[in-house]
Amino acid sequence: MIALAAAALAGCSTVQTPNKADPWEGLNRSVFTFNDKIDQYALKPVAQGYVKITPQPVRDSVTNFFSNIGDVYIAANNLLQLKIADGVGDIMRIVINTVFGVGGLFDVATIAKLPKHDNDLGLTLGHYGVPAGPYLVLPLFGPSTVRDAVGYIGNYFASPITYIDSDAVSWSLWGVNLINTRANLLSASDVLEGAALDKYSFVRNAYLQRRQYLLTGGTSGALPNYGEGAPPPNYDQDGAAAGAAGAVPGGGAVPPAPAAPGAQPAPAAPQGASGTPGAESAAPASGTQTMPLDSTGLPSPTSVPGGQVVPPGRIIGYPGLKVR
Numbered sequence: 001m002i003a004l005a006a007a008a009l010a011g012c013s014t015v016q017t018p019n020k021a022d023p024w025e026g027l028n029r030s031v032f033t034f035n036d037k038i039d040q041y042a043l044k045p046v047a048q049g050y051v052k053i054t055p056q057p058v059r060d061s062v063t064n065f066f067s068n069i070g071d072v073y074i075a076a077n078n079l080l081q082l083k084i085a086d087g088v089g090d091i092m093r094i095v096i097n098t099v100f101g102v103g104g105l106f107d108v109a110t111i112a113k114l115p116k117h118d119n120d121l122g123l124t125l126g127h128y129g130v131p132a133g134p135y136l137v138l139p140l141f142g143p144s145t146v147r148d149a150v151g152y153i154g155n156y157f158a159s160p161i162t163y164i165d166s167d168a169v170s171w172s173l174w175g176v177n178l179i180n181t182r183a184n185l186l187s188a189s190d191v192l193e194g195a196a197l198d199k200y201s202f203v204r205n206a207y208l209q210r211r212q213y214l215l216t217g218g219t220s221g222a223l224p225n226y227g228e229g230a231p232p233p234n235y236d237q238d239g240a241a242a243g244a245a246g247a248v249p250g251g252g253a254v255p256p257a258p259a260a261p262g263a264q265p266a267p268a269a270p271q272g273a274s275g276t277p278g279a280e281s282a283a284p285a286s287g288t289q290t291m292p293l294d295s296t297g298l299p300s301p302t303s304v305p306g307g308q309v310v311p312p313g314r315i316i317g318y319p320g321l322k323v324r
Contacts, residue, residue, distance in 0.1 A: 068104030073158035122151030
């Protein structure tokens with residue numbers, strides 16, 4: 001309580017660069033720091049010890065077990081959103097993994113080509129037009145929004161673990177799930193520590209853009225930009241996701257740079273067989289696009305054609321980070 005009160009007082013401080021999507025940034029940063037210290041001195045060391053003493057196959061079985069339980073409320077939310085095919089597929093996953101996967105310890109459904117979905121009550125509320133509200137960092141729970149915070153309540157009551165009669169067993173399962181989840185994120189947190197200049201902004205933008213991506217069903221038209229300098233996305237229901245960085249307004253082409261004074265004009269491109277200048281050189285025989293390379297032999301980030309992406313790990317030196 002003392003820590004939360006201190007966080008609330010610190011949150012009253014003025015933010016130098018306020019953002020309309022994050023009006024409570026002062027308070028959020030204080031709670032984020034509190035959560036980060038809890039993770040640094042408690043959760044992360046326990047998760048590292050858990051990894052050292054638990055073999056990988058056992059950790060995989062624990063992950064599969066809780067993933068199978070999670071399919072229960074995923075199926076419920078898919079059915080609430082009238083995604084009948086996805087909901088029926090989730091129910092089939094539960095049955096197959098419970099019966100043939102020894103209570104969910106083995107993910108047999110994925111081997112049977114039944115895809116796993118990602119859904120929750122916060123996305124269901126968003127599906128029916130409930131606005132997200134301001135960005136909110138919850139103590140111990142982490143990044144959220146006002147709408148997603150309400151969704152946590154529904155997810156709690158939709159989980160079968162909640163209805164176990166023994167409080168000791170129920171809380172033990174919640175604790176094992178927490179430690180196992182944190183252990184699965186150890187490598188990702190190490191990348192975050194080394195790559196993000198401002199962890200708070202990075203986590204906020206990654207969370208908001210991922211939620212927007214899930215809400216639109218992956219049809220937002222642009223890959224999320226997880227850079228800490230990127231602004232939070234337009235989270236309104238009728239707002240389209242922002243276009244890729246560097247796109248020209250109106251969809252036009254980038255004009256060529258003017259030639260330097262006194263420079264000789266570039267020679268004309270050779271005529272192709274069809275009479276179009278440069279037709280042969282622009283279309284290789286293999287039918288693949290080519291792009292200029294930089295001094296390291298990698299594709300130059302400024303020359304990537306539209307619709308293609310250079311993996312960020314090839315540019316900044318860190319592996320790509322996949323956020324589920």
